[in-house]
Amino acid sequence: MPSVCVVGGGLAGLAAAAALGEAGLDVDVYETRPFLGGRATSYPAPGVAEHEETIDNCQHILLGCCVNLIDFYRRLGVEGKVRFWREFTFLEPGGRASKMRATSLPAPLHFSGSFLTMPCFDWSDRLAIGRAMLNLMREAGRRDLDSITMADWLAGQRQTPRAMERFWRQVLVSAINEELDRMAASHAFQVFRLGFLAGGKWSAMGVPAVPLAELYGEAAWSRLPTVRIHTRAQVESVQGGVTLAGGERREADAVVLAVPWERAAGLAPHLGLDFTGWEHSPITGIHLWFDRAVTELPHATLLDRTMQWMFNKRDGRHIQLVVSASRGLTGMGKNEVVELAMRELTEFLPEVARARLERSHVVKEMRATFSAKPGLEARRPAAETSDGRLFLAGDWTRSGWPATMEGAVRSGYLAAEAVCRKLGRAGRFLKPDVG
Ligand SMILES: Cc1cc2nc3c(=O)[nH]c(=O)nc-3n(C[C@H](O)[C@H](O)[C@H](O)COP(=O)(O)OP(=O)(O)OC[C@H]3O[C@@H](n4cnc5c(N)ncnc54)[C@H](O)[C@@H]3O)c2cc1C
CATH class of the missing domain: 3.50.50.60 (FAD/NAD(P)-binding domain)
Known part of the structure; x- marks a missing residue:
């Protein structure tokens, strides 16, 4: 053999x-x-x-569109150990939640129902995002997408500041682990084509259980x-x-x-x-253990702050926060990072102010991925x-x-x-x- x-x-x-x-x-x-x-x-x-x-x-x-990763889990017999979620929560400072969930409408309209009602966007944001999405579908075959950044492409799309910050940046920095003005537009197009526009099943978010x-x-x-x-x-x-x-x-x-x-x-x-x-782009993970539950949400993306994602790891008491392309945190000491995380989390989840932080752990992965420039x-x-x-x-x-x-x-x-x-x-x- x-x-x-x-x-x-x-x-x-x-x-x-x-x-x-x-x-x-x-x-x-x-x-x-x-x-x-x-x-x-x-x-x-x-x-x-x-x-x-x-x-x-x-x-x-x-995401559901990670068909080879899911196939690999199947080979090892562990595909059932990943739980898929079809609803995404966008949290604003102050705690207001916007839910994005796929409906039974055919792709690419499956997110349109909730997108039209998400309170974190107003009509000018929705219009700008919708228009850019149509252009993104039209221009998917462009040959120069690897030579421009996503920020370059978006600059021609007349986006509102809120659409830029709460939609494009929020989705793409976590997906590509790079800032909009450093990532090649080709990667960003792929994220939207496969993970957003292909259909609800492919957009479902898998979280290992x-x-x-x-x-x-x-x-x-x-x-x-x-x-x-x-x-x-x-x-x-x-x-x-x-x-x-x-x-x-x-x-x-x-x-x-x-x-x-x-x-x-x-x-x-x-x-x-x-x-x-070639360069690396870092990711920082912050684990926080509280003396009580601070949320019932399974996960949420956090808007307008440094912390980008929140995951409820156990009973609302163990929370993990994630910051992609986290260059701004790499020079900070562990205590400073935890203080920032606590300050921001209190803005999203009021119960944090009443809870006692029992333990914390910060992981700075300086070589998390290559920078997709x-x-x-x-x-x-x-x-x-x-x-x-x-x-x-x-x-x-x-x-x-x-x-x-x-x-x-x-x-x-x-x-x-x-x-x-x-x-x-x-x-x-x-x-x-x-x-
Ligand atoms: C903090 C963080 C968060 C991330 N979040 C996500 C996410 O949410 N979703 C996602 O899809 N991706 C995410 N990624 C990216 C993902 O983890 C990587 O893209 C992927 O795991 C890389 O796998 P790899 O096998 O290419 O490399 P590695 O995982 O780096 O594997 C290489 C292996 O080679 C071993 N090795 C090195 N030298 C030798 C040697 N001389 N002899 C023997 N062994 C050696 C290393 O120890 C290592 O185990 C994240 C990455 C990080 C760091």
Whole structure:
């Protein structure tokens, strides 16, 4: 049976391993850390006894249009552990809630009913957004969308300040993890085309109901007996096989290198990968534990403030806040971030003022994703490389999606397909985009 080594146990590497394992290949996954999941993982909460509580490094969400990620969860038998929500709450400071929910109207009109009545927008905002949406659909085929920013495109769309802040910025900064004036318009168009306009089912928001690492736990891998997982296994070279720290050598018919881009060039210098001009964009997650419930909402997007999303992790007492493209927070100390979060959360949820904060934890992921700026798309490398036995995967490779869990899984499936082609095996794994 042909053998494949996968380097990196994040979603890209795991997706490649699951696909190749299901196709009957012999697969070894090497992950340097003691646990799987890479940037989408969980660990014991600090400040309580070990095993008492597990938290995600940061809340991760998906949409119904993430068809490859959902397919990967199906391969591991965990698709039922993700709960989908069709209603989105937009909260204003002061606590007024606007609900956006998909109706049975055909796409792209499925959100129009609630959109027309959401009190966080007035008629001039709705008109401006509606007009820009029509233009977005009309201009989806434009060839220059990767060379302009979304802010450039919106500048020609006569948007109101509130539409810019509460709609375009609110949706896109979280989806792409970048500011409007730094993100390529092509990514923003894709978010709206697939996640907003394709239909209610594809817009539903998936929130894992278990800690992230549980989705790729031992039980899941027992379904794929030809896949072996090695944690605490750091790979030092991938030329002509795999060499582990300590010198152990493993030959294989193919190697999938699925590490972050800042590590890839060092592990495979012979590929001459060029990351000149690439940058990271950070995400900050803030966990707050209260002595009482402060909300009954399962989640909400928070308008006009630094905090962008709120997730109710347990009984309204454990709240997680998320800030994407969080450059403004990276220079602040932990206490300062918590103070800001508490101040803002009190404006959205009055019960916070009466509650006592028992614990808090701040996670600043400085290298959360690559910055999806204009001009980068054509420079993202494909799965096949000049080394015929070495294949690339990772959310930074040319997956057709921005740096997301879906992008990572797509890249893993594309690498697995390339491996199969090389080894003369049948293997089609990538599911086409919706719509
Ligand atoms: C805070 C945060 C919030 C996010 N929120 C969302 C969200 O809500 N929705 C969404 O879709 N996406 C989100 N993302 C993005 C998503 O997590 C990533 O796009 C995706 O997980 C990347 O997967 P990957 O496999 O490409 O890379 P990684 O997850 O980085 O995996 C690479 C793996 O390689 C391992 N490795 C590195 N070097 C070696 C070596 N020498 N030997 C062996 N192993 C090695 C690393 O330890 C790591 O486990 C978020 C990311 C962050 C950081």
